[in-house]
Amino acid sequence: MLKKIIFQLHWFFGISAGLVLAVMGVTGALYSFEGEILRLLNADRWQVRVSEEGRLEPAELVAKVEAATGDKVSGIWLDGRHEGPGRVFLTPPAGERRGPMHNFDPYTGELFAEPLGEEFFRVVMQLHRWLAMGDIGKQITAASTLALIFFCLSGLYLRWPRQAGNWRAWLTLDWAKSGRSFNWDLHAVIGTWVLLFYLCAALTGLYWSYGWYRDGLTRLLSDSPAEQRDGGGRRGERAAPAATPPEVDYVALWQGVRQAVGADMAAWNLRLPPVAGQPATVSYVLRDAEHARAFNQLRIDPQSGVVSHHERYADKSFRAQLLASVYALHSGEYFGLPGRILMLLASAAMPLFFITGWLLYLDRRRKQRAVRLARGALAGSTSAEGWLVGFASQSGYAEQLAWQSAGQLQAAGIPVRVEPLSRLDGDSLRQVSNALFVVSTFGDGEAPDSAQGFERRVLGSCLPLERLNYALLALGDRQYRHFCGFARRVDDWLGRQGAHSLCERVEVDAEDNAALQRWQQRLGELTGTVPLAFSEAPWRDWALLHRQCLNPGSQGGPVFHITLAPPPLTTWEAGDILEIRPRHPQERVEEWLLHHGLDGTVPVMLDGLPASLVEALCQRQLPDTFGHLVGLHAQALVDTLVPLGAREYSIASVAADGALELIVRQERRSDGSLGLGSGWLTAYLAEGGQVAGRLRRNSGFHLPDDDRPLILIGNGTGLAGLRSLLRARVLAGRRNNWLLFGERSRAHDFFCGMELEAALAGGDLQHLDLAFSRDQAAKVYVQDLLRQRSGRLREWLDEGAALYVCGSLGGMAAGVDETLQELLGAEAVRALVEDGRYRRDVY
Numbered sequence: 102m103l104k105k106i107i108f109q110l111h112w113f114f115g116i117s118a119g120l121v122l123a124v125m126g127v128t129g130a131l132y133s134f135e136g137e138i139l140r141l142l143n144a145d146r147w148q149v150r151v152s153e154e155g156r157l158e159p160a161e162l163v164a165k166v167e168a169a170t171g172d173k174v175s176g177i178w179l180d181g182r183h184e185g186p187g188r189v190f191l192t193p194p195a196g197e198r199r200g201p202m203h204n205f206d207p208y209t210g211e212l213f214a215e216p217l218g219e220e221f222f223r224v225v226m227q228l229h230r231w232l233a234m235g236d237i238g239k240q241i242t243a244a245s246t247l248a249l250i251f252f253c254l255s256g257l258y259l260r261w262p263r264q265a266g267n268w269r270a271w272l273t274l275d276w277a278k279s280g281r282s283f284n285w286d287l288h289a290v291i292g293t294w295v296l297l298f299y300l301c302a303a304l305t306g307l308y309w310s311y312g313w314y315r316d317g318l319t320r321l322l323s324d325s326p327a328e329q330r331d332g333g334g335r336r337g338e339r340a341a342p343a344a345t346p347p348e349v350d351y352v353a354l355w356q357g358v359r360q361a362v363g364a365d366m367a368a369w370n371l372r373l374p375p376v377a378g379q380p381a382t383v384s385y386v387l388r389d390a391e392h393a394r395a396f397n398q399l400r401i402d403p404q405s406g407v408v409s410h411h412e413r414y415a416d417k418s419f420r421a422q423l424l425a426s427v428y429a430l431h432s433g434e435y436f437g438l439p440g441r442i443l444m445l446l447a448s449a450a451m452p453l454f455f456i457t458g459w460l461l462y463l464d465r466r467r468k469q470r471a472v473r474l475a476r477g478a479l480a481g482s483t484s485a486e487g488w489l490v491g492f493a494s495q496s497g498y499a500e501q502l503a504w505q506s507a508g509q510l511q512a513a514g515i516p517v518r519v520e521p522l523s524r525l526d527g528d529s530l531r532q533v534s535n536a537l538f539v540v541s542t543f544g545d546g547e548a549p550d551s552a553q554g555f556e557r558r559v560l561g562s563c564l565p566l567e568r569l570n571y572a573l574l575a576l577g578d579r580q581y582r583h584f585c586g587f588a589r590r591v592d593d594w595l596g597r598q599g600a601h602s603l604c605e606r607v608e609v610d611a612e613d614n615a616a617l618q619r620w621q622q623r624l625g626e627l628t629g630t631v632p633l634a635f636s637e638a639p640w641r642d643w644a645l646l647h648r649q650c651l652n653p654g655s656q657g658g659p660v661f662h663i664t665l666a667p668p669p670l671t672t673w674e675a676g677d678i679l680e681i682r683p684r685h686p687q688e689r690v691e692e693w694l695l696h697h698g699l700d701g702t703v704p705v706m707l708d709g710l711p712a713s714l715v716e717a718l719c720q721r722q723l724p725d726t727f728g729h730l731v732g733l734h735a736q737a738l739v740d741t742l743v744p745l746g747a748r749e750y751s752i753a754s755v756a757a758d759g760a761l762e763l764i765v766r767q768e769r770r771s772d773g774s775l776g777l778g779s780g781w782l783t784a785y786l787a788e789g790g791q792v793a794g795r796l797r798r799n800s801g802f803h804l805p806d807d808d809r810p811l812i813l814i815g816n817g818t819g820l821a822g823l824r825s826l827l828r829a830r831v832l833a834g835r836r837n838n839w840l841l842f843g844e845r846s847r848a849h850d851f852f853c854g855m856e857l858e859a860a861l862a863g864g865d866l867q868h869l870d871l872a873f874s875r876d877q878a879a880k881v882y883v884q885d886l887l888r889q890r891s892g893r894l895r896e897w898l899d900e901g902a903a904l905y906v907c908g909s910l911g912g913m914a915a916g917v918d919e920t921l922q923e924l925l926g927a928e929a930v931r932a933l934v935e936d937g938r939y940r941r942d943v944y
């Protein structure tokens with residue numbers, strides 16, 4: 102809560118005061134090098150004639166200036182640290198604060214022409230101090246300076262990385278990033294670089310902004326608290342119109358100065374009193390001064406040269422030296438030229454925070470608007486009374502079919518409500534008269550993760566459901582022992598509760614199209630409409646841009662990083678799946694045809710388009726036995742042979758990356774041939790070639806839409822799904838991520854290792870725990886890491902973390918599940934699953 106409030110204040114002040122600070126930063130940066138810039142601009146106007154005799158004494162100088170101007174001198178500034186001009190100030194006209202100022206040659210006393218750029222710097226200074234807007238501007242810059250202190254402290258708090266001891270997490274920029282996360286890096290990482298400079302500039306800048314601050318600081322730091330510092334903002338007191346000007350004996354005055362100081366002055370400033378009877382002031386810096394503005398001060402009688410007061414910088418306590426160095430600290434001069442340059446860079450960078458802050462703010466608003474719109478659309482589609490369409494889905498297929506079935510009901514004018522089973526209970530079922538259920542099976546005949554709570558809570562109870570009419574679509578795969586196990590249990594239970602089945606359960610074995618058509622037929626009969634074909638996402642061509650082996654030299658099968666170019670207007674969410682239609686390599690089909698004495702060049706029709714027999718058979722299952730096919734002509738052969746099944750791969754990138762990336766292990770069958778899908782992607786498909794693919798929404802593995810911590814666990818190619826989740830989190834500026842990854846050996850199997858280590862160093866990953874099973878005598882797996890980090894695991898879960906597991910079901914996911922049960926208890930694990938905080942994409 103506190104963090105949220107601080108965040109809101111940070112951006113609220115940021116988007117308002119940020120502009121003022123940007124102006125103050127740029128003008129401050131310019132102003133800090135005013136002298137150098139003016140000297141450069143006026144190099145030909147200010148030609149100082151350096152002579153061996155040295156610079157003129159004040160008496161000679163004043164005589165020349167007064168003769169040339171016909172006016173009285175009231176002050177002189179001479180800096181011997183460079184061969185530039187000096188400055189002389191003439192007596193102000195009655196009622197004015199400052200008199201005219203001239204630049205002069207310190208060796209000849211010659212007055213220089215009006216310099217270029219002086220007016221510009223006057224405006225720069227006015228903008229810096231009060232936005233050139235008088236008192237109102239001064240209030241604004243003062244408040245913005247206070248805001249700058251708040252930005253520094255709140256920014257530090259908001260970006261505090263989990264690995265606070267790791268300097269990389271604080272200070273390194275990841276140039277590979279783009280978009281929002283790069284903006285965030287610029288804002289937070291560069292903000293950290295400049296933090297101390299800004300604090301220093303703001304804490305000293307307030308000295309000129311507020312009297313109370315100046316007084317407080319003086320009281321705190323001064324060696325003589327009761328005394329107001331001389332000169333602090335009180336320069337150039339106005340002379341009363343009728344006051345007598347002071348008589349000055351420059352020879353005596355300068356002798357007095359020399360006696361008190363010696364010849365070691367590097368720069369000095371003489372200020373005469375406005376009226377007779379008051380002392381003159383000489384501020385000077387010694388050659389070996391601690392910094393360029395370590396001023397000492399003399400008060401001296403302008404006629405006799407008698408020194409009445411001498412305040413030496415070196416005699417002050419450290420606190421009082423700091424107080425005397427407020428300007429030097431503000432401009433960085435306190436730390437010499439490097440300090441000035443760093444302060445200049447930091448100040449000039451001020452607009453960066455305003456711009457990146459705004460970009461982050463706009464991005465956030467855009468996302469919030471999109472979420473509101475999406476919620477609105479969802480509310481519209483689910484609020485209607487009528488049929489209930491309940492689904493239980495692990496990887497999104499059942500969910501997709503549930504929505505398509507709902508679409509068919511809606512097309513018939515029937516109001517529909519689509520709900521996951523996890524959101525249904527006995528009451529909601531009792532209130533419904535008509536329902537469709539679309540249910541898949543996972544694990545070993547179990548309910549999908551999200552429906553486990555439903556099975557426990559609802560299927561374990563007795564409910565009077567006599568008025569419920571329902572139809573059930575069961576998704577499964579006959580390769581598993583308990584085909585459609587969960588769907589059958591749901592169906593049996595509904596029957597036992599007295600619910601009335603509207604039609605026989607339809608069981609779909611691995612996307613069996615005939616079964617799906619049967620389901621559509623049933624829906625048509627139930628609604629009295631012509632069955633609608635479910636609109637499947639179309640297959641499109643994806644070009645292979647790049648393929649790289651990620652584990653050369655590994656003991657395991659080679660793993661490839663595959664980069665595909667998405668067709669135009671394609672987008673997906675982190676966690677989604679790409680289905681591909683694999684093909685046989687042409688040589689294999691030619692061999693098969695040759696073996697069976699067939700001519701591959703014979704023309705046939707394939708999906709309504711002309712093709713050669715060999716081309717068509719690249720997309721068909723090629724049986725080992727041929728007896729039943731003998732005598733078939735080419736087209737009949739194509740029509741008889743079953744199309745190759747699709748293969749699914751977790752996507753390893755996000756749409757914003759501009760490319761769809763996969764991490765695929767090359768499978769090898771016992772006869773040595775390559776697996777169909779992996780062989781096509783990792784070996785046979787040439788770079789630049791095309792693969793037919795379509796996206797599959799995998800909502801069960803989508804990210805939570807809040808910024809809860811995320812624990813990502815996976816092994817091998819399971820890194821793919823986790824990588825896309827991680828990339829999406831980073832893009833959303835959510836950096837509380839912890840990855841546990843396992844493979845065989847670090848030397849060969851640390852897929853995307855550099856990228857992950859950079860994420861750790863940059864703070865996008867708070868922890869990266871690696872289990873390389875073969876790198877030591879005793880095998881170590883991700884579940885072992887989890888056990889070793891059980892304290893952190895509990896801590897993260899207590900903070901609301903969600904767990905995402907991706908990779909092999911048998912070896913890894915089962916082990917992780919067992920370890921979680923052991924560490925947290927079965928009840929807690931069940932609660933995590935039911936709350937959607939433990940999600941799996943395993944195979």
Ligand SMILES: Cc1cc2nc3c(=O)[nH]c(=O)nc-3n(C[C@H](O)[C@H](O)[C@H](O)COP(=O)(O)O)c2cc1C
Pocket residue numbers: 493494495496497498499500541542543544545546547549576577578579581582583584585586611612910943944
């Ligand atoms: C890890 C895993 C375990 C599975 N276990 C079974 C099973 O025991 N019985 C079954 O009939 N189908 C099983 N299947 C197949 C799925 O039910 C089938 O692929 C279904 O279409 C997935 O639908 P969904 O995407 O909505 O989860 C399993 C699939 C996977 C990936």
